[in-house]
Amino acid sequence: MTFLAGVDIGNSTTEIVICDGATPVAWDRRPTRGAKGSIASVQAAQALLRSIEREHNITADRVIVAPWHPVQSDTATVHETPPNTGRLAILDCASHSVTGDGFAVGIPWDIRTTVPTNRALIAVVPISVTFKEAAAILNDAFDGGANVVGIVVERDEAVLISARINRAVPVVDHVDIVAALQAERLFIEVRPVGTSVTTATDVWALTAQLEVSDESESMSLISRWVRDERAVVIAVNAHASPSAQSPDIALIHHASRGWLELFDVVESIFGIGEYNQLNLGAEGTELNDVWAVDISSALMQRGLRLRSHTRTLALASLAASPSNSTINLEEVFGRPVTVTHSEAHAAALGARTTPGASSNALVIDIGGGTIDLISESTASVAGAGDMLTAAIAHVLDVPRGAADWIKRGPAMRVEAPTVVLTETRGKSFVGDDANIPATLTGSLIAEGPSGYLPFGSDLAPAEWRIMRQGLKSSVLAANVTRLLAASGVTEPADVIVVGGPAADDELIPQLAQLPLIAGIGRGNVAGTLGHRFSVAYGLTQTQN
Numbered sequence: 001m002t003f004l005a006g007v008d009i010g011n012s013t014t015e016i017v018i019c020d021g022a023t024p025v026a027w028d029r030r031p032t033r034g035a036k037g038s039i040a041s042v043q044a045a046q047a048l049l050r051s052i053e054r055e056h057n058i059t060a061d062r063v064i065v066a067p068w069h070p071v072q073s074d075t076a077t078v079h080e081t082p083p084n085t086g087r088l089a090i091l092d093c094a095s096h097s098v099t100g101d102g103f104a105v106g107i108p109w110d111i112r113t114t115v116p117t118n119r120a121l122i123a124v125v126p127i128s129v130t131f132k133e134a135a136a137i138l139n140d141a142f143d144g145g146a147n148v149v150g151i152v153v154e155r156d157e158a159v160l161i162s163a164r165i166n167r168a169v170p171v172v173d174h175v176d177i178v179a180a181l182q183a184e185r186l187f188i189e190v191r192p193v194g195t196s197v198t199t200a201t202d203v204w205a206l207t208a209q210l211e212v213s214d215e216s217e218s219m220s221l222i223s224r225w226v227r228d229e230r231a232v233v234i235a236v237n238a239h240a241s242p243s244a245q246s247p248d249i250a251l252i253h254h255a256s257r258g259w260l261e262l263f264d265v266v267e268s269i270f271g272i273g274e275y276n277q278l279n280l281g282a283e284g285t286e287l288n289d290v291w292a293v294d295i296s297s298a299l300m301q302r303g304l305r306l307r308s309h310t311r312t313l314a315l316a317s318l319a320a321s322p323s324n325s326t327i328n329l330e331e332v333f334g335r336p337v338t339v340t341h342s343e344a345h346a347a348a349l350g351a352r353t354t355p356g357a358s359s360n361a362l363v364i365d366i367g368g369g370t371i372d373l374i375s376e377s378t379a380s381v382a383g384a385g386d387m388l389t390a391a392i393a394h395v396l397d398v399p400r401g402a403a404d405w406i407k408r409g410p411a412m413r414v415e416a417p418t419v420v421l422t423e424t425r426g427k428s429f430v431g432d433d434a435n436i437p438a439t440l441t442g443s444l445i446a447e448g449p450s451g452y453l454p455f456g457s458d459l460a461p462a463e464w465r466i467m468r469q470g471l472k473s474s475v476l477a478a479n480v481t482r483l484l485a486a487s488g489v490t491e492p493a494d495v496i497v498v499g500g501p502a503a504d505d506e507l508i509p510q511l512a513q514l515p516l517i518a519g520i521g522r523g524n525v526a527g528t529l530g531h532r533f534s535v536a537y538g539l540t541q542t543q544n
Contacts, residue, residue: 005060006539007045007333008343011036011071012368012386013500014045015533016052018060019540022353024526026056027533036369037068037322042332049333063333064539066343067322069288071369073315073386075295075394080263080309083225085218086240088210089183090225091152091176091233098231099162100170103189103199104150105209108181111137115146122186123151124177131157135164142167150188152180152233172231183235185210190231200234201227210236228308252290253277266292266313269478272381272486278317289318291383291479295391298474302466314391314475318370318382338543346538348374351496351523353537358494358519364480364511365534366499371476373483375493381483385501388475395467396455405453407468408504411444413461414454420445423461469506476501477510484516492516498523498534 001020008015015029030048034040053059082090106120111134115121123141125134134153141148142165151171153161158173170190180186187210189197199205201223207213226232252262252275265275275290296311329337340346347365351357351374365372368386373379393403412420412428417438420428430436436445436452444456444464456464495517501507502522512520522531529537 002062003058003060004540004543005049005063006346006536007049007063007065008346008533008535008539009036009041009045009065009068010367010369010535011073011384014041014048015536016045016049017529017533017536017540018052018056018058019537022526022541022544024529024533024537026052026058027529027536028052028055029532032368036070037327038070039327039332041068042327042329046333061335062543063329063335063337064340064543065329065337066340066346066535066539069322069370069380070319071382071384071386072317072319073369073383073390075312075314075390077310077312078262080311081261082309083221085221086215087237088212088215088218088222089179089235089237090222091179091186091235097156097159098170098172098190099158100150100168100190101192102170103187103197103209104170105185105187106147106149108152108183108186109148110181111141115141115144117146119147121146121148122180122188123148124175124180125151125153125155125157125161126177127154131155131160132164134161138165150186152177152186152188170231172233175233179235180233183237185236187234187236188232193230196228196230197226197232200229200232206234210234212236225309251279252292253279262292262313263294263311266294269482269485272379272482276320278315286320287317287382288320289380289382291316291381291387291482293383293387293391293471293474293478295395295471295474298470299395299467302470304463304467304470312394314387314394316369316383316387318380340539340542342378342380343535344372344374344378344380346535346542347372347498348378348538349541350525350529350534350536350538351498353526354496354521354523355527357496357521357523361494361496361519362489363523363534364483364495364497366476366497366501366507368500371479371483373480373487375487375489377487379483379487381479381486383475383479384499385476388471388501391471391475392468395471398453398455402448402453402455405448406446406455407472408446409506411446411456411461411464413444414440414442416441421461423465425462469510472504472507473510476507477514480511481514481516484514489516492518494519496521496523498525498531500532502531 005018014032017027033044106122109121152175153173154177158171162171203219251259293314348363351363363374370380389404392407393400410423440454443454445452525534
């Protein structure tokens with residue numbers, strides 16, 4: 001009797017199956033330690049294998065693995081590059097602590113200098129002047145008859161200054177005062193919370209206020225750029241300034257077109273292998289594949305966020321080189337080790353042992369880092385469960401460990417310690433043994449590994465439902481669409497879905513709606529292992 005152990009080290013989970021021929025005799029899984037294919041992950045897999053062997057009193061004669069290509073899944077906050085608006089410059093589209101309601105136009109006045117007379121002034125408060133000192137200077141200027149119609153501040157002190165001056169004027173903070181002081185004139189507009197600027201989005205009104213007549217193209221660019229902002233500062237300069245570029249702009253390398261701004265391509269469906277390097281401030285790293293989703297845009301399209309020029313991307317990048325090429329696997333596992341062709345090939349062998357499944361069904365293996373499609377050919381793309389976890393952790397501002405549980409399905413809002421509101425607005429009464437603390441009243445809760453996980457105190461249950469399902473569609477369903485197109489699938493086909501995310505009861509219906517998917521169902525590997533362990537089991541079958 002020969003026992004073979006299939007060891008699948010994934011980006012988030014390590015799964016092992018020991019088989020006697022085609023019969024699985026023992027299996028288990030644990031979270032992957034360290035990066036996929038690192039020495040730490042391999043040592044942890046060996047410890048799991050030993051644990052399985054001790055529990056079942058067996059010893060695997062050989063270990064079967066596949067090349068391990070790690071995937072990095074993360075989020076990155078980047079800024080769009082402002083448009084080139086000639087001698088007009090957008091100095092601030094504030095989402096800070098601005099105050100006031102209205103607009104003002106004037107020449108910049110450094111409050112450390114003498115107050116000009118008979119001119120409308122925009123006071124400029126540098127970081128070297130405290131808010132108390134600034135308020136005192138401004139009040140003296142008001143009392144002296146100075147026509148100060150607005151204030152721009154370098155520090156985050158708009159509210160502090162506004163509360164101490166004796167005239168109501170619009171105040172904007174976090175402004176580049178060097179650029180402000182160099183301007184011939186400044187225009188500022190501030191509107192109440194929940195509204196956006198109006199004068200700055202009206203080309204004719206803005207032209208009249210800035211007293212310029214030859215900048216119609218720049219005016220149009222400005223009005224489109226600031227249309228969803230609550231506050232804005234515009235400088236009129238003597239000469240055109242060089243086009244600005246954000247220092248943290250994300251760049252992505254196209255195989256034939258060179259480096260492009262990621263915002264230029266992130267809304268499209270990336271072709272596999274088209275974008276092979278990613279640069280977020282460092283040198284580009286060689287990759288097999290990149291997948292990116294603009295979280296801000298995905299939520300904005302569903303009415304959950306306002307448009308912003310500071311946006312967050314969910315990113316996943318698949319390494320070009322396998323990480324297990326330098327590790328002596330036989331030394332770590334203490335027995336012969338065979339490295340097979342690919343994880344995708346093993347996943348297909350495992351998935352197609354599903355009872356009742358069509359023999360010509362496509363296999364889609366959704367893991368933590370990659371999605372694999374096996375049809376007549378095989379393709380793997382970056383961007384799967386870990387990318388969704390990273391996106392949800394960012395949106396909810398919760399740890400990734402919590403996000404991994406919260407993302408899985410419906411949540412409830414605690415109305416009282418014994419009353420919860422569901423996502424479909426139904427009320428449910430829970431017993432005292434539910435152990436919902438009174439401090440969670442008003443919060444959403446989801447089931448975690450050891451009780452309820454609270455989150456989203458500012459979210460309604462229905463809003464969270466839209467948000468969660470929208471991110472699943474943008475991160476996972478859209479990536480499957482990309483994969484199907486790249487694999488040459490042209491007619492609707494039956495699909496077997498395996499991998500950890502296959503347990504998601506919201507994901508399967510989303511995939512079922514894709515045009516190229518006909519029948520779809522979860523795998524049941526070897527008729528006993530369920531939708532997991534397809535790679536680990538399939539690895540053992542590569543030797544048969």
